Amino acid sequence: MAVKVSTLDERIKLTDSADSPLDTQEYFINMGPQHPATHGVLRLMLKLDGETVREVIPVLGYIHRGIEKIGEHSTYRQFVHLTDRCDYLSAMMNNWAVSLMVEKALKVELNDRIEYIRTIMAELERIQSHMLWWGVLGMDLGAFTPFLYGFRDRELITDIFEETIGCRLTMNYIQPGGVMDDIHPNFVDRVKKVIEYAKPKIDEYEELLSGNVIIQERLRNVGVLSADKATSLGVTGPVLRASGVPLDLRRVAPYGVYDKVNFEVAVGSVGDCWDRYWVRIEEIRQSMSMIEQLIDNIPAGKTMLMKPAKKTVLPEGSHYAQLETARGILGIYAVSDGVSDKPVRIHMRSPNYNNVWSADEMTRDSRIGDLVANVSSIDIVVPDIDR
Amino acid sequence: MSYIDPKKSSRSAIEVGGVPVNIVVAPRGATGDKREGLLTIFYKSVKSLLTGMKVTIGYLVRPSTVVTQQYPENRETLKMFERFRGQLRLVKDENGYMNCNGCDFCEKACPNGSIILQDRRNSVSGKSELERYLWRLDSCTFCNACIQACPHDALEWSDGFEAAVYDRRLLVYTLNDYAGPPVNHIKRFKKKAGTPEDRVEELLATMEPRHQYGGPTPLSGKGMPGVPPLKTD
Numbered sequence A: 001m002a003v004k005v006s007t008l009d010e011r012i013k014l015t016d017s018a019d020s021p022l023d024t025q026e027y028f029i030n031m032g033p034q035h036p037a038t039h040g041v042l043r044l045m046l047k048l049d050g051e052t053v054r055e056v057i058p059v060l061g062y063i064h065r066g067i068e069k070i071g072e073h074s075t076y077r078q079f080v081h082l083t084d085r086c087d088y089l090s091a092m093m094n095n096w097a098v099s100l101m102v103e104k105a106l107k108v109e110l111n112d113r114i115e116y117i118r119t120i121m122a123e124l125e126r127i128q129s130h131m132l133w134w135g136v137l138g139m140d141l142g143a144f145t146p147f148l149y150g151f152r153d154r155e156l157i158t159d160i161f162e163e164t165i166g167c168r169l170t171m172n173y174i175q176p177g178g179v180m181d182d183i184h185p186n187f188v189d190r191v192k193k194v195i196e197y198a199k200p201k202i203d204e205y206e207e208l209l210s211g212n213v214i215i216q217e218r219l220r221n222v223g224v225l226s227a228d229k230a231t232s233l234g235v236t237g238p239v240l241r242a243s244g245v246p247l248d249l250r251r252v253a254p255y256g257v258y259d260k261v262n263f264e265v266a267v268g269s270v271g272d273c274w275d276r277y278w279v280r281i282e283e284i285r286q287s288m289s290m291i292e293q294l295i296d297n298i299p300a301g302k303t304m305l306m307k308p309a310k311k312t313v314l315p316e317g318s319h320y321a322q323l324e325t326a327r328g329i330l331g332i333y334a335v336s337d338g339v340s341d342k343p344v345r346i347h348m349r350s351p352n353y354n355n356v357w358s359a360d361e362m363t364r365d366s367r368i369g370d371l372v373a374n375v376s377s378i379d380i381v382v383p384d385i386d387r
Numbered sequence B: 001m002s003y004i005d006p007k008k009s010s011r012s013a014i015e016v017g018g019v020p021v022n023i024v025v026a027p028r029g030a031t032g033d034k035r036e037g038l039l040t041i042f043y044k045s046v047k048s049l050l051t052g053m054k055v056t057i058g059y060l061v062r063p064s065t066v067v068t069q070q071y072p073e074n075r076e077t078l079k080m081f082e083r084f085r086g087q088l089r090l091v092k093d094e095n096g097y098m099n100c101n102g103c104d105f106c107e108k109a110c111p112n113g114s115i116i117l118q119d120r121r122n123s124v125s126g127k128s129e130l131e132r133y134l135w136r137l138d139s140c141t142f143c144n145a146c147i148q149a150c151p152h153d154a155l156e157w158s159d160g161f162e163a164a165v166y167d168r169r170l171l172v173y174t175l176n177d178y179a180g181p182p183v184n185h186i187k188r189f190k191k192k193a194g195t196p197e198d199r200v201e202e203l204l205a206t207m208e209p210r211h212q213y214g215g216p217t218p219l220s221g222k223g224m225p226g227v228p229p230l231k232t233d
Helices: A067-072 A076-083 A088-106 A112-140 A145-164 A187-211 A215-221 A229-235 A238-242 A274-297 A349-357 A358-363 A370-378 A381-387 B040-059 B104-108 B144-150 B183-192 B196-205
Strands: A026-030 A041-050 A052-061 A265-267 A317-325 A328-336 A345-347 B010-016 B019-024 B087-090 B115-121 B126-137 B154-157 B172-174
Touching: A026 A370, A041 B115, A067 A076, A076 A088, A076 B144, A088 A112, A088 A328, A112 A145, A112 A187, A112 A274, A112 A370, A145 A187, A187 A215, A187 A274, A215 A274, A215 A370, A215 B040, A229 A238, A229 A358, A238 A265, A238 A274, A238 A328, A238 B115, A265 A274, A274 A370, A317 B087, A328 A349, A345 A349, A349 A358, A349 A381, A358 A370, B040 B172, B104 B115, B104 B144, B144 B154, B154 B196, B183 B196
Parallel strands: A265 B019
Antiparallel strands: A026 A041, A041 A052, A317 A328, A328 A345, B010 B019, B087 B154, B115 B126, B126 B172
């Protein structure tokens, strides 16, 4: 199959021009890089025909920091803290992906305590990520209250992180060979309290936003992404599941202790904004039930199996590991020469990069107002796109 | 277009790539013959708006649910968690002697060179010891790698988080307040030496004071790699 590659210059050429004074003319307008609805420094070039969006061209690179290149001259343990700065809302899951890659390459067998702590932390992180997304989606669609409620409840989860780890956003907690610190003595109680508090709050979210007829009308049948299109674009995570493809690595290729917990994979049927919205709300509930199953059974054991100061040299060849972050599949690929403790090449297959291109498919031939809902429902984190 | 009841999801079990997966399918509004009448939709829509209002008004009339922190006013009572990563500092014992002996592990573990460490050899004991411990808060990412790598428990986080200054050169600190032997060198020296008292006095006399902004840090005007000197009037 021939793949048509077009440059930005070609794509921004206007196709229609006005023949008579009554004809409309296509025009381009920039949304971003400084726009509240693009959640960061993402620039979307919109080809518009009146209010109708003909094409969305994401222009990336505004916060490119060369994290993959920095990774080539830092050790694996040092690289972990850079992954915090990619998708900062699933920071610990990013750390886990690097750790998983190193452990897979070195064939390190972890004990159950490490796996339990990692899984609980990842699920807490998923909850706080979805809570923030829920609030921001409300704000994008014109409701300011959800933003405050989402942040209020997320704060309690970041407090859990702060007590055990010391950081609220960029944790650098999950390390190759274990976790950085043991959990704080208050951790279990605090998690239970937060889950108990947050469960009725999710019902409140449903009353406030999901049940609201205005939100339903703004999300339903808006930005439809079919299952075929979603898979061909390489979209993963809640966006893919909302299109009806139940691909969840936690279930299909379990890591951590996901094979020991019962949970259901939330999927949609149409692939519109409403399905994406509902899938994430349901994922919060599923994550809470997962944490409830795990929190009482954390076994005893060591929390770090590889000495931090010791040189970590991966065997020669390429190594890959992937897992499911709050936004989709994150894969870490590293090539080692078998001598140095630094990778020759490191690459991240980040979920947001693939997800952002679906904005064009969703929005084509709909209105600018729907674009805001679409971009918000994809839940992009821009630093992860540019890296 | 009918109203969607968010609670009406359907559950089923399917197989993905040979793995059984339980799925929950998102609710959709009734379609086709089951479509609701206009009046029903109108009733449910108005009700949904009122339900949302009930939630917000509920918070309005219950001030006990307010969670706002009155930050500079509550400075006195604000307490950070014990593991909070505020600012780096050297651990000192009750006599003011530090644990750090300048072994370089933290400098090697630091991912971006925020720690610059100079050591020297003691003229009395002949052992290497810390001369100057420079920490650049401006480039520190608070990744905890230095503390994790330290074999002597010589580093810890303080809970100070108010580090805002007008000039980033003020964020380059000398962490040690003296250059000289660490606490375990002094203890070992006491045990070993033949005439302990005089020799220990001699060892302690090699200590030199260090100031937070003294020496080759920016305020002295000498500069350091990557940081231009700061002129003070």
